[in-house]
Amino acid sequence: MDARSERLFLGLDFSTQQIKAVAINDALKIVNETAVKFDTDLPEYKTQGGVHIHDDQVTVTAPTIMWVKAFDLLLDKMKKDGFPFDKVAGVSGAGQQHGSVYWRSGSAQILRNLSEKTTLHQQLQNCFSVPDSPIWMDASTTKNCRELEEKVGGPLKLAEITGSRGFERYTGNQIMKISQTRPSEYKDTERISLVSSFAASLLIGDYAPIDLSDGSGMNLLDITTNKWSPECLEACGENLSSKLGEPVPSKQIVGNVSQFLVGRYNFSPNCKVIAFTGDNPASLAGVAPKLGDAIISLGSSDTVFSWLPRQNAELEGHIFVNPIDCDTYMSLVCFKNGSLTRERIKDDCAEGSWEKFSEYLTKTPTGNNGNIGIYFDVMEIQPLVQGIFRFDSADQKVSSFPPEVEVRAVIESQMMARKLYMELRGMHIGPDTRILATGGASLNRAILQVISDVFGAPVFVSDIPNSAALGSCYRAKHGLDGCDFSDVVLNHPQPECVARPTEGASQVYKELGKRYRKLEQALGSQQ
Numbered sequence: 001m002d003a004r005s006e007r008l009f010l011g012l013d014f015s016t017q018q019i020k021a022v023a024i025n026d027a028l029k030i031v032n033e034t035a036v037k038f039d040t041d042l043p044e045y046k047t048q049g050g051v052h053i054h055d056d057q058v059t060v061t062a063p064t065i066m067w068v069k070a071f072d073l074l075l076d077k078m079k080k081d082g083f084p085f086d087k088v089a090g091v092s093g094a095g096q097q098h099g100s101v102y103w104r105s106g107s108a109q110i111l112r113n114l115s116e117k118t119t120l121h122q123q124l125q126n127c128f129s130v131p132d133s134p135i136w137m138d139a140s141t142t143k144n145c146r147e148l149e150e151k152v153g154g155p156l157k158l159a160e161i162t163g164s165r166g167f168e169r170y171t172g173n174q175i176m177k178i179s180q181t182r183p184s185e186y187k188d189t190e191r192i193s194l195v196s197s198f199a200a201s202l203l204i205g206d207y208a209p210i211d212l213s214d215g216s217g218m219n220l221l222d223i224t225t226n227k228w229s230p231e232c233l234e235a236c237g238e239n240l241s242s243k244l245g246e247p248v249p250s251k252q253i254v255g256n257v258s259q260f261l262v263g264r265y266n267f268s269p270n271c272k273v274i275a276f277t278g279d280n281p282a283s284l285a286g287v288a289p290k291l292g293d294a295i296i297s298l299g300s301s302d303t304v305f306s307w308l309p310r311q312n313a314e315l316e317g318h319i320f321v322n323p324i325d326c327d328t329y330m331s332l333v334c335f336k337n338g339s340l341t342r343e344r345i346k347d348d349c350a351e352g353s354w355e356k357f358s359e360y361l362t363k364t365p366t367g368n369n370g371n372i373g374i375y376f377d378v379m380e381i382q383p384l385v386q387g388i389f390r391f392d393s394a395d396q397k398v399s400s401f402p403p404e405v406e407v408r409a410v411i412e413s414q415m416m417a418r419k420l421y422m423e424l425r426g427m428h429i430g431p432d433t434r435i436l437a438t439g440g441a442s443l444n445r446a447i448l449q450v451i452s453d454v455f456g457a458p459v460f461v462s463d464i465p466n467s468a469a470l471g472s473c474y475r476a477k478h479g480l481d482g483c484d485f486s487d488v489v490l491n492h493p494q495p496e497c498v499a500r501p502t503e504g505a506s507q508v509y510k511e512l513g514k515r516y517r518k519l520e521q522a523l524g525s526q527q
């Protein structure tokens, strides 16, 4: 194939702090990486870490129009850099999971008739009946979760139907809250999108369907039939089915790019858009895992997930329909206090420097001389607790730690929690398990060494940490070519092993992990 006929695949990731784009060619070589960061590139929205935390500390939203403007900026940046949009054969993408977008009645008409003469954000500014989208960090819907669980027959029953018991950030509970507290805005909403299907809608210039994998993060989809659950819909809002549209398999082509994109950015009118999905499902595709691998994503949130051949309902963690093969599943646990908490401790204790942070981590002993710190800057998902708690080796509360002890304490407790809940969800480390690390903090080798020591398994990384955007490129190729996913990723570069367990570490963390569990349980029962 000569250079002029080279096909490109574009992957977008609408994540918590930024929008990222990655483009690859048919040989899976990365030809472009671009990002727009909400806090710094769009300071007018005054977000911190891409979000607004409200005064009650549990309501967390992001301005929907900010995401639209960021997308305008991203495309403008790429155009200025000479990115050959006309060579893109397929686009897919990902969004931070669970967040919801409320399209005001009449918005479909606006989306279908976009003018290439002006920006998307100018044309869509009045399209959102609820202008601030609730996002995955929101914890304000406990009452709605209990109501939903009760209506369907209890938490385990809800988990059997939807893959999860009621979780605050899950979209059905968020929709129930809006339908109850803002009935006129709810009534004036003709379509509810996830962040992923909202982003796909910007690409096709029409409402794009929700895919099965991201749709599993709503407490609304029956993951055994791959249809909306009538009883969950009924519990969460009037006429909800018509506002959601039908869910589709994740590899479905959902349309061609809009005339707007063709005219304004020189996309080919034949360029196909493949359903967008959640950022974690897209990351599963982006790391091209083997069965038995455990993936740890260290982005704004920390998540641990793996490919699951058959589903089994549990009260802990989540099951999603697998984005690569909708007859199988993926299991996942998610933690809210991830990179932003580490970043805060880096700023407080390590002079704002990741180098200093890593130096402290490397020079302190495995097990931190028995000191344990628990850092829930924002309300955690499991347990539902907020606060900072420090204990000495005799489990006595202390008010502070020296900086280097604090640095090790945050990484050790975070990683012990990741392992604990991963196991409670039914994911286990076997003798051949590889831990595939991805996301922003996977650049930090000192953190990866602690992960290897706590999990007792080798840790691998790929060349680029943006696995959700890369996975979206792979998914675009998969959807377009209609071949097996394993054929798509034949040339996926093998990840490099960067950390192996230190001798004796697993015994130290076995003991420390038991203490961590007890301390955390005590905090949970005090709330």
Ligand SMILES: Nc1ncnc2c1ncn2[C@@H]1O[C@H](COP(=O)(O)OP(=O)(O)O)[C@@H](O)[C@H]1O
Binding pocket: 015, 016, 017, 018, 298, 299, 300, 301, 339, 340, 342, 343, 354, 438, 439, 440, 441, 442, 443, 444
């Ligand atoms: N060297 C590093 N060590 C630890 N964390 C890092 C490092 N570099 C970046 N990060 C973290 O990566 C995070 C961003 O990760 P990313 O996966 O891009 O997030 P998201 O996809 O949610 O926007 C930042 O919040 C930052 O704390």
Ligand SMILES: O=C(CO)[C@@H](O)[C@H](O)COP(=O)(O)O
Binding pocket: 015, 016, 017, 095, 096, 097, 098, 136, 169, 217, 278, 279, 280, 299, 300, 301, 302, 303, 334
């Ligand atoms: O809530 C979840 C997963 O269930 C989060 O993982 C969000 O999907 C946000 O992702 P990042 O922006 O941290 O990648």
